[in-house]
Amino acid sequence: MCDNNNTNCKIINPNGNLQKLNENDYPKLKETFNLYPNPTKDKITIEIENFNKIEKLSLKNTQGAELIKIENPVSKFSLDLSNIKSGVYYFEFISNDTIEIKKVIKH
Secondary structure: OEOOOOOOEEEEOOOOOEEEEOOOOHHHHHHHEEEEOOOEOOEEEEEEOOHHHEEEEEEEEOOOOEEEEEEOOOOEEEEEOOOOOOEEEEEEEEEOOOEEEEEEEEO
16 A cells, blocks of 8 residues: 555565565556556556466555456456546556555546
């Protein structure tokens, strides 16, 4: 999870242990995956470095409900978010040993 400024994030491993990251650690997450444009209106492009390590990608709302799920995503693709109402959402990138989360804003 990331704060509003994306400067304090946490990585949750499969055992449920949380590791808080600070601003200096965050670029490591950005190198793993990119979401753009963010904020977005209708479509978002997702680029995943080392995509073969990502088992599942999901988009969740602030209550944790899964809205989109993609198994074994490819390295670069676009998602149509036009049917999703405006708000804050979270993309979860799940590998065999890590869950990485990135906030996206939908206008």
